[in-house]
Amino acid sequence: MRTGAVPGGAATAQVVLESLDGGRKAVIRGRAWKYGDNVNTDVLFPGKYTYTAKGRDEIASHALEDLDPAFASNVCDGDVIIGGRNFGCGSSREQAATCMVYNGVGAVIAQSFARIFYRNAINNGLLAIVCPEAAQAIQGQEYVAVDLEQRTIECASGRFVFPPLSATVQEILEAGGLVEQVKRRLASAHTAS
Amino acid sequence: MNQQSPSPVLVGQAGTGSKDAQTFAQKALARAAGCERVEVGEVVDVRPDVVLSHDNTAAIREIWQEFGQARVVIPEKMAITLDHAVPAPTTRHAQNHAEIRRFVQEQGIRHFFEVGRGICHQVLSEEALTLPGQTVLGADSHTPHFGWLGAFGAGIGRSEVAALWATGELWLRVPESIRIVLDGQLPKGVTAKDFALRIIGDWGADGGLYASVEFSGSGVEAMSIDSRMALANMMAEFGAKSSYIPPDVKTRAYLEAALERRAARGTSAGTADDYPPTVAESQLFPDEGAEYIATYRYGAGELEPTVSCPHTVDNIAPLSAVAGTEVQQAFIGTCTNGRLEDIAEAAEIMQGRQVAAGTRLLIVPASSLVLQEAMQRGYIQALVAAGAAIGTPGCGPCMGNHMGVPATGEVTISSANRNFRGRMGTTDAEIYLASPAVVAASAVAGRIADPRDIV
Ligand code: SF4
Numbered sequence: 001m002r003t004g005a006v007p008g009g010a011a012t013a014q015v016v017l018e019s020l021d022g023g024r025k026a027v028i029r030g031r032a033w034k035y036g037d038n039v040n041t042d043v044l045f046p047g048k049y050t051y052t053a054k055g056r057d058e059i060a061s062h063a064l065e066d067l068d069p070a071f072a073s074n075v076c077d078g079d080v081i082i083g084g085r086n087f088g089c090g091s092s093r094e095q096a097a098t099c100m101v102y103n104g105v106g107a108v109i110a111q112s113f114a115r116i117f118y119r120n121a122i123n124n125g126l127l128a129i130v131c132p133e134a135a136q137a138i139q140g141q142e143y144v145a146v147d148l149e150q151r152t153i154e155c156a157s158g159r160f161v162f163p164p165l166s167a168t169v170q171e172i173l174e175a176g177g178l179v180e181q182v183k184r185r186l187a188s189a190h191t192a193s
Numbered sequence: 194m195n196q197q198s199p200s201p202v203l204v205g206q207a208g209t210g211s212k213d214a215q216t217f218a219q220k221a222l223a224r225a226a227g228c229e230r231v232e233v234g235e236v237v238d239v240r241p242d243v244v245l246s247h248d249n250t251a252a253i254r255e256i257w258q259e260f261g262q263a264r265v266v267i268p269e270k271m272a273i274t275l276d277h278a279v280p281a282p283t284t285r286h287a288q289n290h291a292e293i294r295r296f297v298q299e300q301g302i303r304h305f306f307e308v309g310r311g312i313c314h315q316v317l318s319e320e321a322l323t324l325p326g327q328t329v330l331g332a333d334s335h336t337p338h339f340g341w342l343g344a345f346g347a348g349i350g351r352s353e354v355a356a357l358w359a360t361g362e363l364w365l366r367v368p369e370s371i372r373i374v375l376d377g378q379l380p381k382g383v384t385a386k387d388f389a390l391r392i393i394g395d396w397g398a399d400g401g402l403y404a405s406v407e408f409s410g411s412g413v414e415a416m417s418i419d420s421r422m423a424l425a426n427m428m429a430e431f432g433a434k435s436s437y438i439p440p441d442v443k444t445r446a447y448l449e450a451a452l453e454r455r456a457a458r459g460t461s462a463g464t465a466d467d468y469p470p471t472v473a474e475s476q477l478f479p480d481e482g483a484e485y486i487a488t489y490r491y492g493a494g495e496l497e498p499t500v501s502c503p504h505t506v507d508n509i510a511p512l513s514a515v516a517g518t519e520v521q522q523a524f525i526g527t528c529t530n531g532r533l534e535d536i537a538e539a540a541e542i543m544q545g546r547q548v549a550a551g552t553r554l555l556i557v558p559a560s561s562l563v564l565q566e567a568m569q570r571g572y573i574q575a576l577v578a579a580g581a582a583i584g585t586p587g588c589g590p591c592m593g594n595h596m597g598v599p600a601t602g603e604v605t606i607s608s609a610n611r612n613f614r615g616r617m618g619t620t621d622a623e624i625y626l627a628s629p630a631v632v633a634a635s636a637v638a639g640r641i642a643d644p645r646d647i648v
Contacts, residue, residue, distance in 0.1 A: 090334065185360065
């Protein structure tokens with residue numbers, strides 16, 4: 001499933017704004033922030049802020065604080081986080097995912113995800129891709145392009161195809177997250193009754 | 194660090210079961226989804242019996258408000274506790290609690306538990322708000338806790354709880370199941386916590402990822418209810434979606450007593466008034482021959498006191514390998530090990546002894562009921578006499594919010610469930626996890642110690 005293609009080595013991160021129905025970007029292009037196995041939610045978003053941090057900016061500012069203090073101030077729109085096994089394990093705190101969304105992170109690619117983090121990511125419209133080959137091949141700070149329609153990840157060492165998302169996951173992502181999906185459902189139930 | 198031996202036996206792998214037989218997870222989710230039967234891997238919309246939230250309720254309310262509803266649709270199924278930062282350590286935390294109280298009042302949420310009542314998982318257990326065969330979804334990662342009573346409990350995110358308040362239902366994937374059998378009775382000084390740490394150490398923090406972990410065997414049958422809770426609760430650290438221990442006479446006795454307490458208080462009307470519940474007997478247990486992706490068999494006699502070393506739960510070592518490590522703080526509490534049995538063990542060890550100079554011992558009972566019982570039996574008196582500090586029932590310093598967080602450079606030995614870097618507030622601190630007995634013995638010695646050397 002690999003070709004020799006290398007993604008366009010743009011000097012800065014960029015997002016190609018080709019919108020799908022729900023406004024999702026068809027191609028996500030950005031730098032890779034690579035981390036290891038069992039990255040837990042305490043280092044992604046420290047517990048001491050979970051009941052007090054409010055608003056996008058405050059939540060964004062603590063992103064990955066105890067994992068990579070350089071992240072929050074240097075991340076760009078469209079950047080991609082790469083994890084090893086069991087990414088996002090630990091607490092159910094949703095800010096572990098929303099702090100990435102609020103920083104413009106385009107996708108998280110990992111060898112495997114802890115289940116609550118995976119749900120939180122999808123439910124907040126953050127594309128979470130299980131692709132062990134790509135997660136291993138991609139190196140930190142290299143440029144990565146994720147094509148949602150083609151289901152491909154391009155990086156310096158090649159091109160990887162990831163498996164299709166489940167219909168439920170796709171529906172939520174297309175709606176722009178769980179809240180939007182529920183709004184749609186409630187609205188159609190309202191019209192029906 | 195994983196030097197323990199002998200290794201457990203993997204006695205079964207995928208594909209050995211029968212297609213017709215069902216796991217507990219299949220049965221529970223079929224019931225919650227209103228289906229005759231569901232298959233592993235299927236995504237179904239479930240209607241849980243109980244929806245739990247805690248100090249995060251105000252944040253969930255903010256999300257829920259986006260739906261524009263005046264009333265939540267499931268007020269009777271909601272259970273809300275104030276437990277994570279209690280009593281409020283800052284004005285901001287107090288503000289958060291105040292918002293939650295307003296919401297509870299405005300929505301008429303009856304199952305609301307104030308500051309000081311205890312940790313959500315313990316309180317809901319003591320109140321028998323969930324019964325065997327039922328499904329509980331909670332905005333808390335330790336919701337697999339409810340496996341102790343044979344219920345299906347899974348942790349979910351805040352948006353998902355908001356969606357449940359608005360619609361009463363949520364998508365779940367029917368998980369694969371792993372079976373873990375414990376043969377024989379645990380030796381003296383070896384606890385359910387040691388068993389849980391051993392499982393996580395043997396198979397890794399992702400060893401149970403996405404799976405429902407079903408326990409069985411004479412070792413689990415012999416366990417007290419408090420021990421079963423510790424075991425089921427710890428499966429969150431194994432990556433499990435839910436856990437399950439077959440309900441038996443002990444489970445029934447515990448829940449009946451809980452329901453009687455509620456009846457005596459006059460708060461018994463509601464969703465879970467009778468025992469056994471409306472769940473059919475056949476839905477409470479997995480079928481003979483159900484399919485498991487793995488079956489692990491442990492002999493209780495081979496287990497030993499086990500410690501989880503910084504900074505991951507699966508980084509285990511036999512107690513003997515880390516004994517002698519200096520500790521500045523010893524903490525007994527949390528939804529894993531802050532129960533009566535745990536405090537009793539600590540009291541037995543501390544009786545007539547003192548906390549070592551240079552070390553402090555913090556005890557935070559998991560609930561007000563635990564605290565009351567511990568006082569009646571004289572445990573609290575013995576612990577205070579030994580120099581321990583007692584905290585308000587709740588999560589205490591477990592997640593680094595307040596009340597007993599370590600200083601930089603300090604080492605804590607804790608009966609909690611997570612030792613991640615930064616978990617207790619600062620990244621520059623080390624956390625060892627162990628059974629309450631080991632924590633108490635370490636407080637006496639000022640270094641990690643074996644309780645069997647003391648008592
Ligand atoms: S005691 Fe700790 S692990 Fe348990 S619910 Fe509270 S913060 Fe979470």
